[in-house]
Amino acid sequence: MDFSSYFPIWKALTPKQQQLLEQNAIYRKAEKGTIIHNGNVHCTGLLLVRRGQLRAYILSEEGKEITLYRLLDRDLCLFSATCIMNSLQFEIAIEAEKETEFWVIHPDIYKALMTESAPVAGYTNEVMATRFSDVLWLLEQILWNRLDKRLALFLLNEAELENTKTLRITHEGIGKHIGSQREVVTRMLQYFKNEGIVTLSRNTIELHDFKKLKELSK
Amino acid sequence: MDFSSYFPIWKALTPKQQQLLEQNAIYRKAEKGTIIHNGNVHCTGLLLVRRGQLRAYILSEEGKEITLYRLLDRDLCLFSATCIMNSLQFEIAIEAEKETEFWVIHPDIYKALMTESAPVAGYTNEVMATRFSDVLWLLEQILWNRLDKRLALFLLNEAELENTKTLRITHEGIGKHIGSQREVVTRMLQYFKNEGIVTLSRNTIELHDFKKLKELSK
Numbered sequence: 001m002d003f004s005s006y007f008p009i010w011k012a013l014t015p016k017q018q019q020l021l022e023q024n025a026i027y028r029k030a031e032k033g034t035i036i037h038n039g040n041v042h043c044t045g046l047l048l049v050r051r052g053q054l055r056a057y058i059l060s061e062e063g064k065e066i067t068l069y070r071l072l073d074r075d076l077c078l079f080s081a082t083c084i085m086n087s088l089q090f091e092i093a094i095e096a097e098k099e100t101e102f103w104v105i106h107p108d109i110y111k112a113l114m115t116e117s118a119p120v121a122g123y124t125n126e127v128m129a130t131r132f133s134d135v136l137w138l139l140e141q142i143l144w145n146r147l148d149k150r151l152a153l154f155l156l157n158e159a160e161l162e163n164t165k166t167l168r169i170t171h172e173g174i175g176k177h178i179g180s181q182r183e184v185v186t187r188m189l190q191y192f193k194n195e196g197i198v199t200l201s202r203n204t205i206e207l208h209d210f211k212k213l214k215e216l217s218k
Numbered sequence: 219m220d221f222s223s224y225f226p227i228w229k230a231l232t233p234k235q236q237q238l239l240e241q242n243a244i245y246r247k248a249e250k251g252t253i254i255h256n257g258n259v260h261c262t263g264l265l266l267v268r269r270g271q272l273r274a275y276i277l278s279e280e281g282k283e284i285t286l287y288r289l290l291d292r293d294l295c296l297f298s299a300t301c302i303m304n305s306l307q308f309e310i311a312i313e314a315e316k317e318t319e320f321w322v323i324h325p326d327i328y329k330a331l332m333t334e335s336a337p338v339a340g341y342t343n344e345v346m347a348t349r350f351s352d353v354l355w356l357l358e359q360i361l362w363n364r365l366d367k368r369l370a371l372f373l374l375n376e377a378e379l380e381n382t383k384t385l386r387i388t389h390e391g392i393g394k395h396i397g398s399q400r401e402v403v404t405r406m407l408q409y410f411k412n413e414g415i416v417t418l419s420r421n422t423i424e425l426h427d428f429k430k431l432k433e434l435s436k
Contacts, residue, residue: 058354060362087347090354114340121339122332128346129305132353136276136308139357143397144278 003027003103006050006074012119021113024106030096036080039091043083045104049075052100056092068092069134070194076127081107084114137187150178151188152216155198159207167205221245221321224268224292230337239331242324248314254298257309261301263322267293270318271379274310275394284397286310287352288379294345299325302332360397368396369406370434373416377425385423 003022004010010018025048030036036054037044047054054071056079071077071094082088084107113120141148154177158167171189172182189205192198197209197216207213221240222228228236243266248254254272255262265272272289274297289295289312300306302325331338359368372395376385389407390400407423410416415427415434425431 058358060358062362064362066357066361085344085347087344087351089348089351114336114343116336118332118334118336118339121336121343124343125332125339125346126303126305128343128350129303130307132346132350133305133307135350135353135357139353139360140276140278142357142360143284144280144282 003048006048006103008074008076009119009123012123013113013117017113017117017120020109021105024109025103027101027103029101030099032096032099034096035093036096036100036102037092037094039082039093043107044080044094045107046081046084046110047071047077047094048103048105049073049077050101050103052096052102053098054100054102055095055097057095058090058092065093066138068138069131070097078124078127079131081105081110083107084111147178147180147184147188148191148216149218150180151185151192152213154178155205155207156210156213156217165207167207168203169205170203221266224266224321226292226294227337227341230341231331231335235331235335235338238327239323242327243321244324245319245321247319248317250314250317252314253311254314254318254320255310255312257300257311261325262298262312263325264299264302264328265289265295265312266321266323267291267295268319268321270314270320271316272318272320273313273315275313276308276310283311283394284356285395286356287349288315296342296345297349299323299328301325302329356397365396365398365402365406366409366434367436368398369403369410370431372396373423373425374428374431374435383425385425386421387423388421 003025004018007021013021036047049071051073054077056068056071056077057065058068059065077094078084079088079092080094082091114124151174154174155167158169159165171185175182175185178185189198189200193200195212197207197212199206199208221243222236225239231239254265267289269291272295274286274289274295275283276286277283295312296302297306297310298312300309332342369392372392373385376387377383389403393400393403396403407416407418411418413427413430415425415430417424417426
């Protein structure tokens with residue numbers, strides 16, 4: 001397969017490292033709905049998405065869950081391989097939200113690479129920093145912001161006002177309406193998009209899931 | 219100063235790297251209550267604690283806060299230097315909870331070290347993984363755990379940290395730590411008092427029934 005063109009920092013590896021990594025990456029395909037990794041079970045390995053969509057989530061003892069982040073094409077999932085670092089003291093689960101092609105990278109091989117290669121360790125830092133940012137954002141949403149509510153309400157009102165499902169408005173424009181910064185609006189719209197509630201194109205927001213929007217706006 | 223004996227992976231650095239790091243680490247002392255880093259302002263630098271106690275927290279627009287983690291002797295704080303990684307897209311604040319001696323490491327110097335040294339990048343990964351684990355734990359607490367459990371756990375941790383059965387802390391202060399309102403904390407403390415678990419006086423909580431606290435914290 002074309003692993004080399006999907007692994008993000010391929011060119012920073014030595015030929016020997018490239019060979020080792022490629023030989024220890026197993027290509028897999030998962031149907032929509034497949035649980036690829038279940039935190040309680042084992043150290044599955046790192047997941048590199050070729051095409052599709054994975055969802056990382058945590059699960060309570062009572063079976064409640066919350067989505068932490070999504071993995072799309074070329075994204076790398078570290079936390080299906082918490083054994084690569086001593087300090088990763090938690091477990092998440094990974095599910096295929098769409099039919100997904102991906103590689104499973106052997107955790108021991110990746111761990112060894114991280115130890116000898118500053119680029120691999122540095123890239124791992126960037127991936128973890130991205131997830132950390134996602135999770136902190138989520139925490140803030142849960143604690144304080146009801147921006148999702150405000151935004152959902154605004155979109156519903158606009159759609160009713162304009163009598164259309166396709167809103168022509170900039171993210172900055174929305175920010176002015178609901179008292180938030182453009183970046184914050186963009187991030188929440190991305191979240192709505194990932195949830196299948198809207199689709200986004202340049203200065204246009206198409207509303208799809210009115211039921212979810214109404215639930216959010218309550 | 220004795221920076222070299224406090225920096226965790228000192229021996230994995232080359233003499234040149236050691237020299238560079240030490241020359242770009244500024245020794246500071248902060249009184250209890252000092253805000254050392256305020257996320258909105260700038261990239262302060264990494265903090266290496268020599269002696270004392272720092273608190274890392276996030277702050278809402280309305281001024282609400284919640285503690286993310288504590289930094290004790292020899293701990294390194296990355297997130298007072300989010301500029302060292304592109305993907306660190308959030309801001310936290312750091313406060314001295316006790317009189318604290320620490321070094322501020324120049325972010326550009328650390329960033330350069332991370333790029334060239336696999337041990338430094340790897341160590342950074344471990345530090346971030348620890349914080350990530352802390353924050354995910356917190357998220358789970360907030361989402362799913364009952365307040366009595368969170369409060370019991372907080373009281374036990376504080377007692378261990380301060381090595382005392384008599385905690386000097388306001389209900390508002392506790393609320394900030396565990397992400398609850400003062401009234402809610404007061405109510406739960408009253409419940410604990412009624413159960414004979416604690417006694418309360420002005421800004422002081424005396425722990426009595428450690429067995430019950432431990433049961434609650436499970």
